Amino acid sequence: MTPLKRKESFEHYIATLKYSLYCMTHPLDGFWDLTHEKRGSLAAANTILVLTLLARIMNLQFTGIVCQQVYWEGINIFLYLASVLFPFLLWCVGNWALTTLFDGKGTLKQVYMASCYAIAPYPLFQFPLIILSNVITVEEREFYLVLGSLSLAWCAVLMIAAMMEIHEYKVSKTILCTIGTIFAMLIMIFILLLFFSMISQGIAYFVSLYREIMFRM
Amino acid sequence: MKKAMKRLGALAAAAVMAVSTPVAVHAEEGYTYNYDWWGDVQYSPDAYRVAGVFTAKELGLDVELSSPEGLFVSGNMVYLCDTGNNRILELERKDQDSLEVVRIIDSFRGGTGSSTFSGPTDVAVTEDGYLFVADRNNGRILKLDMDLNYVLEFTKPVDATMDQTQSFLPRKISTDSAGRVYCVATNVNKGLIKYEADGRFSGFVGASKVIYNWTDYIWKKFATKEQREQLESFVPTEYDNLYTDSEGFLYVCTTNVAEAALDDGTAEPIRRLNMMGNDILVRNGEWYVIGDLYWGEGGGYEGPSLITDVTALDNDVYVGLDKVRGRLFVYDSQGRILFAFGGNGNMDGYFKQPAALDHMGRDLLVLDSLDRSITIFTPTRFGAMVYQAIEQFQEGDYEESGETWREVLALNGNYDLAYIGIGRTLLRQKEYHEAMEYFRLKWDYENYSKAFKQYRKEWVEEHILLVILVVFGVLCVPLGIGKLKAIKREIDTADIFMKQ
Structure with missing residues (x-):
């Protein structure tokens, strides 16, 4: 790769990352262009996801005591991150699996990219909110709570708009598809649990078999 | 990588040990206890x-x-x-x-x-x-x-x-x-x-x-x-x-x-x-x-x-x-x-x-x-101290109460009420920043908030110049940049340069 090419790709990355701000304020237009005009990039999508995870951790560590009390004995950082990442990835896979059956135009890559762009308000709000939470009193806590819920509501609206544009759906079909995706996620969790319990029973069988043989020998 | 593997191995070994050898660990159990902010049992001296x-x-x-x-x-x-x-x-x-x-x-x-x-x-x-x-x-x-x-x-x-x-x-x-x-x-x-x-x-x-x-x-x-x-x-x-x-x-x-x-x-x-x-x-x-x-x-x-x-x-x-x-x-x-x-x-x-x-x-x-x-x-010395601190606070001897709570804390570092008691005394003595620390440690966010409100007020009064400067900066810098850009644009598009 020539130095010039690298610079170009870096500029492209910055531009695509900046594009997430445009998507936030112009969801319908923004998410259409995201894939159809190739104005988004996977690298930027990954960055947004990593920033979201970072915001989750920083939220845990640095939010003021007035707004949040953390039971540190009960925190497992990997489980905590998985509690965001796992449902998110499940959403992407579930949505893709469902929409391919119902004339959705988006590929898994596009679903993932759009979903990442849709959750951009969360880190964008969360970082200033963490600072805010440290300079407010109990009486002013409502501001924090309202802004926090606002960012989540914004994410939800963006997510629905993103799915609509990616799959070229109408509003009604998008909402139906969203509900369907949630069910798909539940089914996947059920199958995963089934799978893990089967595997663990299978392993337990061989372990006990081995023990029995060793005992007899 | 090797180190990480080693640690993982040690962890696995420890887990195996924990499962295979039933050790009766009741070291933390005691006769006297109380519940902390989270509702966890905290054993205390009798x-x-x-x-x-x-x-x-x-x-x-x-x-x-x-x-x-x-x-x-x-x-x-x-x-x-x-x-x-x-x-x-x-x-x-x-x-x-x-x-x-x-x-x-x-x-x-x-x-x-x-x-x-x-x-x-x-x-x-x-x-x-x-x-x-x-x-x-x-x-x-x-x-x-x-x-x-x-x-x-x-x-x-x-x-x-x-x-x-x-x-x-x-x-x-x-x-x-x-x-x-x-x-x-x-x-x-x-x-x-x-x-x-x-x-x-x-x-x-x-x-x-x-x-x-x-x-x-x-x-x-x-x-x-x-x-x-x-x-x-x-x-x-x-x-x-x-x-x-x-x-x-x-x-x-x-x-x-x-x-x-x-x-x-x-x-x-x-x-x-x-x-x-x-x-x-x-x-x-x-x-x-x-x-x-x-x-x-x-x-x-x-x-x-x-x-x-x-x-x-x-x-x-x-x-x-x-x-x-x-x-x-x-x-x-x-x-x-x-x-x-x-x-x-x-x-x-x-x-x-x-x-x-x-x-x-x-x-x-x-x-x-x-x-x-x-x-x-x-009552033991610990119990008597707790009562004394409570009574002193009720009678309005806040400073003595704080001192007694400090003695309680020396006997039992897990005693939430001692931290909060000290914090409340500090609050009365207008030692807001120190009081915040005591409240924060035991999750008493309401008292923390009271102390913080006063601390924030004091801080703003002390740093009023800085606050004004920051507010001024936040308001004026974007305005200034806009102005500069406008001037630059005017120069770029000025007739005398365009003619050339």
Whole structure:
């Protein structure tokens, strides 16, 4: 790769990352262009996801005591991150699996990219909110709570708009598809649990078999 | 990478060790504990130690006590209802570690009926020197003077609301400073029976609110008569015991509590009643005043704590006695738990079937009806310090209170109330930043917020110049940039340059 090419790709990355701000304020237009005009990039999508995870951790560590009390004995950082990442990835896979059956135009890559762009308000709000939470009193806590819920509501609206544009759906079909995706996620969790319990029973069988043989020998 | 693998290996080995070798680790378990902000058990140094356990042998009695039920303390005199032997023992605590029999009361002079007792269950002594006895099986409450002459008796209330076919079984009594008598009687669920000083029945006090499930209510509407009879009826709960505190309010307790109601905080096993019979107990603690928060099935005991007796010290600290696990729960006037201690067993400081509780100063006396003994607890240095700090704060000696809390903290670093106590003293001394740290450590965000508000105010006043500069900068920099851009644009598009 020539130095010039690298610079170009870096500029492209910055531009695509900046594009997430445009998507936030112009969801319908923004998410259409995201894939159809190739104005988004996977690298930027990954960055947004990593920033979201970072915001989750920083939220845990640095939010003021007035707004949040953390039971540190009960925190497992990997489980905590998985509690965001796992449902998110499940959403992407579930949505893709469902929409391919119902004339959705988006590929898994596009679903993932759009979903990442849709959750951009969360880190964008969360970082200033963490600072805010440290300079407010109990009486002013409502501001924090309202802004926090606002960012989540914004994410939800963006997510629905993103799915609509990616799959070229109408509003009604998008909402139906969203509900369907949630069910798909539940089914996947059920199958995963089934799978893990089967595997663990299978392993337990061989372990006990081995023990029995060793005992007899 | 190798290091990480090694660590993983060590972890796996440790896990295997933990599973394969059953090591009984009970190092953290103790006799005394309390609940922290999260509701976790925090073991603490003992707040009370046993000063003595007194059975018939120690008291020098020739007859064993027989299922004693009532206990009353007046000054340094202890009155004990030896229910099974139909007598009352008057004991005197001459010094810290002794308890001596002064006289055995088994009959009195005068009166109309029998001049002996039959299953006396409770006793009370007023300051003006009258002895009240709940003579259960004779269905009366006796008022005697100190020379055991009959004065008055309180009998079954003649009232339309009272079922006259049922026998009257007064079980627990308490008197107030005006000579009124309050009585808990078996099978009476309308609250406490209240008698005026002249022996007249004047009504029921403090019946608990009836709480019922609306699904049960609807079900009852449709159920047949037979089904309705099978269902539990919605009646107010009976009280188990009562105690008149130094301000004349009545502490009452009940063991008739549902687990679900305890969990969601609607059940109130300990109440403080005013003259109107309304519950005025302060419940500002993080947790409900229900004794134990967790009801494991360890040791063969299950279910919630059942508070069978209650007593209130002069510093508004009150103590509940749990008959299930034999524990004492000590709460401050705000309903925050100070300590819990005790247990079931044969050792000193453990009980078999605790029945009654009273206090002598700060010492606690517990009557065990199965073990037939009185256990006297006296505060340790730690317990005395906690009381001292609370009393100093109540009296307004905030600085001394803070100092005492610091000493408590030196004895028990896990004691939440010590941190909060120090924080509150610092708050009074306007040491806001330091106070914030103490509140933060024990999650008291409301007090933290109070301290922070003041700290923030001070900070802004000190750094007013900086604040103005920042606000100015935030407002003016974007404006300035816009202006600069406009000028640049004007220059770029100016006619004199375009012509070239």
